């Protein structure tokens with residue numbers, strides 16, 4: 001037996017989450033190896049956001065457990081889970097509108113998060129880190145622009161850069177391309193691919209064109225369970241996968257795009 005099998009960084013084991021009598025997740029298991037990119041899709045109400053809530057410790061599983069780097073985290077409070085290096089980027093942008101893109105990244109790059117730390121000038125290491133993040137997010141040419149004046153997509157990249165500044169081991173992105181143009185969506189896919197490898201990334205999205213660009217293994221959730229796993233081309237050719245989307249014309253249109 002080969003012994004050097006990579007242990008998953010994220011290991012969701014048989015998780016069930018019930019809201020009242022309704023099971024949002026049923027005996028769900030999902031593993032993501034370190035440095036991998038995984039995409040999560042599924043119709044509305046499939047349980048995608050609930051799964052992320054469970055991973056970050058906001059929702060407690062009724063049974064099963066979530067392991068991170070080999071340790072059970074599903075009984076830890078949310079701030080302890082965050083402290084282990086699990087970051088979730090919400091759809092709502094968290095940038096400070098009055099500061100420039102670079103200033104926002106400088107703030108995010110500060111190791112000491114105390115109220116007074118904002119009063120000291122950034123260290124050379126923090127300056128370097130902010131410039132690296134500008135480069136990563138493609139915002140170098142926009143560094144001196146106040147965040148309020150950035151385009152919607154640029155703001156999203158800035159926010160991803162701010163999350164990455166904390167050097168998360170696991171980055172959870174819930175619909176990062178919502179409201180983006182096709183070109184912004186393509187740039188976001190490239191950004192996420194660059195981040196994977198250094199970080200482990202789990203992305204939820206409805207946009208099949210974006211999922212296609214990510215070119216990563218896909219897990220399909222349906223009614224709180226893993227319905228299929230595989231590459232997008234195989235899933236698209238699977239009539240059962242198409243069928244769970246068919247009641248939803250908008251998504252079916254995306255799926256066939």
Ligand SMILES: Nc1ncnc2c1ncn2[C@@H]1O[C@H](COP(=O)(O)OP(=O)(O)OP(=O)(O)O)[C@@H](O)[C@H]1O
Pocket residue numbers: 019022023024042043044045046047048049050051
């Ligand atoms: N706090 C809650 N209380 C009761 N029911 C909830 C709660 N949160 C989610 N649900 C229900 O659980 C199911 C899964 O919801 P969830 O938000 O995880 O789906 P989703 O896959 O993220 O859907 P979408 O694609 O619309 O974002 C839905 O039926 C939802 O109504």
Ligand SMILES: [Mg+2]
Pocket residue numbers: 048049050
């Ligand atoms: Mg959701």
